[in-house]
Amino acid sequence: MKLYAVLALFVNLAIVWGAKIRTHGAHEDVPDPPNCTSTFGKTWVEHCENVSLAECTGSYVSWGIKWLQECDISSSKTACMPTGHRCTRSSATWQELVIEYLPLGATRGDGEIVAGGGGGGSGGGGAGGVITGKQKLDPSEALTVVVGSGGNFGGGGAKRAKARPSSGRDSQLGQLVAKGGGHGAGGRTRKKPAASGGSGGGGAFDRWKVTRSSGVAGQGFGGGRSNRKSYGGGGGGGGASKVGQDAPKKHYGGKGGDGIKSEIAGAEKFYGGGGGGGVNHNGNKLKTGFGGLGGNGGGGRGSDFASKWNRNWWRFTGTHGEPNTGGGGGGTDPESRYAGMGGSGVVIVRYPADTPVLVGGQVAKVGGYQVHTFATPGEDVLAFNNGTETLSIDFLVVAGGGGGGSGGGGGGGVVKGSRMIYKGTEWGVLVGGGGKSGQGGAGKAKDKSRSKLAKKGGDSKLGSLVAIGGGKGADQKRRPGHGGSGGGIGFDRKRASPGRGTPGQGFPGGLTKRRSYGAGGGGGGAGGPGETAPQKHLGGKGGDGVSSDITGTLKWYGGGGGGGVNHNGNKQVENGGGAGGKGGGGKGSDFASKTRKNNKKFTGTSGEKNTGG
Numbered sequence: 129m130k131l132y133a134v135l136a137l138f139v140n141l142a143i144v145w146g147a148k149i150r151t152h153g154a155h156e157d158v159p160d161p162p163n164c165t166s167t168f169g170k171t172w173v174e175h176c177e178n179v180s181l182a183e184c185t186g187s188y189v190s191w192g193i194k195w196l197q198e199c200d201i202s203s204s205k206t207a208c209m210p211t212g213h214r215c216t217r218s219s220a221t222w223q224e225l226v227i228e229y230l231p232l233g234a235t236r237g238d239g240e241i242v243a244g245g246g247g248g249g250s251g252g253g254g255a256g257g258v259i260t261g262k263q264k265l266d267p268s269e270a271l272t273v274v275v276g277s278g279g280n281f282g283g284g285g286a287k288r289a290k291a292r293p294s295s296g297r298d299s300q301l302g303q304l305v306a307k308g309g310g311h312g313a314g315g316r317t318r319k320k321p322a323a324s325g326g327s328g329g330g331g332a333f334d335r336w337k338v339t340r341s342s343g344v345a346g347q348g349f350g351g352g353r354s355n356r357k358s359y360g361g362g363g364g365g366g367g368a369s370k371v372g373q374d375a376p377k378k379h380y381g382g383k384g385g386d387g388i389k390s391e392i393a394g395a396e397k398f399y400g401g402g403g404g405g406g407v408n409h410n411g412n413k414l415k416t417g418f419g420g421l422g423g424n425g426g427g428g429r430g431s432d433f434a435s436k437w438n439r440n441w442w443r444f445t446g447t448h449g450e451p452n453t454g455g456g457g458g459g460t461d462p463e464s465r466y467a468g469m470g471g472s473g474v475v476i477v478r479y480p481a482d483t484p485v486l487v488g489g490q491v492a493k494v495g496g497y498q499v500h501t502f503a504t505p506g507e508d509v510l511a512f513n514n515g516t517e518t519l520s521i522d523f524l525v526v527a528g529g530g531g532g533g534s535g536g537g538g539g540g541g542v543v544k545g546s547r548m549i550y551k552g553t554e555w556g557v558l559v560g561g562g563g564k565s566g567q568g569g570a571g572k573a574k575d576k577s578r579s580k581l582a583k584k585g586g587d588s589k590l591g592s593l594v595a596i597g598g599g600k601g602a603d604q605k606r607r608p609g610h611g612g613s614g615g616g617i618g619f620d621r622k623r624a625s626p627g628r629g630t631p632g633q634g635f636p637g638g639l640t641k642r643r644s645y646g647a648g649g650g651g652g653g654a655g656g657p658g659e660t661a662p663q664k665h666l667g668g669k670g671g672d673g674v675s676s677d678i679t680g681t682l683k684w685y686g687g688g689g690g691g692g693v694n695h696n697g698n699k700q701v702e703n704g705g706g707a708g709g710k711g712g713g714g715k716g717s718d719f720a721s722k723t724r725k726n727n728k729k730f731t732g733t734s735g736e737k738n739t740g741g
Contacts, residue, residue: 237479239263240392242399243306243326243347244296244505245365245426245449245470247279247631248457249314250332251354252365252372252384252403252420252430252446253470256296256454257306257326257347260390265479265486270511273488274300277505278449278470278631279311279457284406285318285332286462288623292316295323296454297505299473307344309470310351312365312403312459322351322363326454327400330363330372330382330420333408333462341366348400352382354408361408362430365456367423368400379434380418381405381459387425392476393501394494401425403456403468406446409434410463419458422447426455428468434461451632452503466657469631475502477510487513490546491520504545505632507592517551524678526685526740527595527612527633528585529651529712531563532732533603534618535626536651536658536670536689536706536716540585540740541596541612541633544676560586560595562735566603584609585740598740599627599637601651601689608637608649612740613686616649616658616668619694627652634686638668647694648716653709654686654740666704667691673711673741687711687741692732693718708733712741 243256256276263271282293292315296308310323313332321339322329327348328341336354343349343366351372352363359379364372367385375382384402391397404420404427411434419430431445445464449455449471457468478497479486488510489500502508527540540560549555566582581604585597599611602618609615613634614627626637629652638649638658645665650658653671661668670688677683690706690713705716717731735741 237263237265237477238392239301240390240476241299241301241304241306242454242473243299243308244276244278244473245403245454245456246295246309246311246323246325246329247281247293247470248403248428248446248459248467249282249293249312250284250318250362250406250459250462251312251314251322251330251351252362252405252427252459253279253293253312253449253456253468254309254325254327254329254341254343254351254365255348255367255385255387255400255402255423255425255427255456256299256309256473257344258368258388258400258454259304259306259347263301263477267512270509271302272300273475273502273508273510274298275475275502275505276308276473278472279309280628280631281446281457281467281469282311282315283465284460284462284467285314289463289465290316291465291625291628293467295325296470296473299475301475301477306347306473309365309454309456310341312351312362312467314459314467324350327366327368327385327402327456329456330365330403330405330459333362334358334360336360349385351402352405359408361418361420362405362459364405364420364423365402365427367402367425367427370423372402373420375405379407379409379415381407381420381430383421384423384427384456386423392478393499398425399453401427401453401455403428403449403458404430406431406459406461406467407434408462422455422458426450426453426471428455428458430458431460431464433464465625466636472505472632476500485513487511487518487548487550489548491548504543504593506594508547518548519551520546520548522546522678523590523593524676524685525588525590525593525595527588527597528560528562529689529735529741530585530598530600530609530611530615531565531582532601532651532689532714533566533582534648534692535601535608535616535637536648536668536691536713537563537582537601537735538598538611538613538615538627538629538637538651539634539653539671539673539686539688539709539711539713540588540598541630542654542674542686542740543593543595543633555591556589558587558589560588560597563598563600565732566600581605584611596630596633598651601637601648613652613654613671613688616651616691619648620644620646622646626658635671637688638691645694648691650691650706650709651688651713653688653711653713658688659706661691665693665695667693667706667716669706670709670713672709684711685739687713687739689714689735689741690716692716705732708741712736712739714741
């Protein structure tokens with residue numbers, strides 16, 4: 129009897145609702161949901177004719193919510209609940225009321241998806257695309273989450289600064305995809321337009337008539353370009369809310385476009401700033417203020433250092449995009465080999481609740497919301513807790529370090545962070561081995577058979593997380609390798625390019641300054657680049673790694689190997705080899721061999737076990 133009374137109440141409310149519509153002369157485009165058993169996700173649309181916007185939003189919405197709340201106590205328990213409504217003016221005489229229904233137990237959260245920023249060249253890298261809005265959170269549906277990494281740096285594009293920059297990677301939440309930022313024009317691509325993407329990259333120096341890059345509508349804007357055909361700086365990368373600026377005058381780089389402001393994680397923060405364009409000046413010195421500013425939202429600043437092609441082009445001058453903002457990398461001077469790397473993206477979801485009902489990412493309570501933040505590049509899942517006990521885990525994944533040659537081996541890539549997982553979840557584990565060492569590359573130490581060459585470090589894996597093995601140092605083939613961190617340049621190879629690191633995991637190797645008695649460059653580390661050989665005979669220091677106290681004791685991981693000495697004295701040269709980077713990097717050889725003596729002596733120090741050095 130009680131059940132019938134409730135059903136009668138439904139009918140009466142439905143009649144009142146219909147009467148209200150007729151009173152205002154409106155008509156229905158979609159029938160009322162039949163006792164709330166309509167298909168989940170149904171959208172109900174009413175056209176309210178000849179009424180004011182206030183009447184549409186006021187009386188209609190209040191009646192609609194009441195009707196649906198009563199419906200929720202029906203015996204079938206298959207009701208749909210309202211999750212949002214809006215009135216939009218479509219003509220002078222009528223409004224449109226839209227109410228969307230979701231399954232019982234579902235809710236709507238706020239979502240923010242930020243893709244990885246593009247790497248800089250001469251022009252600044254474009255910011256990663258940014259998507260903000262409401263996200264349906266359904267107990268029956270797990271959402272795929274992907275956090276995009278930033279793009280790698282390139283060279284300025286003149287002379288031997290030809291390394292190609294790369295664009296940022298996409299980020300994803302469910303079916304929504306934010307596109308990675310386009311790279312700035314530079315390297316071998318400097319005569320072409322900068323790459324388009326979530327936001328577009330900035331154009332290269334002196335390319336004042338080149339086609340502008342573009343952003344994705346609703347995610348970002350295009351980049352700027354140079355303003356002159358002689359001594360024109362690089363254009364600024366586009367941002368999530370503004371275009372990148374053109375280079376303003378002779379020598380100067382353009383400012384990166386600004387990103388957008390968000391408080392989804394509690395504190396106010398900007399995301400999606402474009403990288404500033406690089407300076408164009410041959411003064412071989414710092415030109416403070418000439419590089420374009422990075423856009424608000426993690427954009428890297430363009431280089432202020434004016435290189436000459438035969439001097440100081442090994443300097444790391446463009447600033448990197450800020451991690452987890454999607455900021456574009458700063459551009460660099462035409463002759464410099466190093467621009468800035470793009471910043472990684474981030475995915476953030478929040479919903480009103482006192483305790484977490486979802487599993488995934490790092491979870492924090494901010495005000496009345498639960499906030500899930502996915503900050504580590506790679507794939508993950510956001511899902512409702514199905515009743516299984518969950519664990520919050522901290523992880524550290526370190527790949528094997530690269531083998532050394534004349535240049536130091538690069539440190540293994542390092543991936544660290546936190547996640548929520550279900551108890552009982554099985555994650556595959558793979559620990560990468562260290563790379564085999566090679567030879568110095570001169571005299572009898574240049575056997576190029578495969579078994580004698582230096583090797584890249586092995587990748588390490590934890591579930592879907594992959595840390596990339598360190599690149600080999602330049603060996604008897606005289607070329608360093610790319611990897612988690614890049615290998616160092618070999619002796620006397622002043623014009624060669626070092627091995628590049630993986631954005632978010634490590635940095636490039638160092639170079640050598642001389643073509644005669646120039647020693648090996650240091651291998652890159654997880655926390656910084658390998659150092660260039662400082663002077664005649666002496667090897668460069670390996671780049672430092674990063675610290676972690678995950679085992680209970682603070683320890684460093686992913687240090688680069690030091691570059692080897694270059695001296696024919698057949699004796700120990702004090703501090704001749706570069707020091708290993710903090711984090712297990714091996715020290716470069718101090719022993720100066722002669723061509724026909726002691727060339728089989730094992731002199732470089734091995735990286736420390738279980739550190740990725």
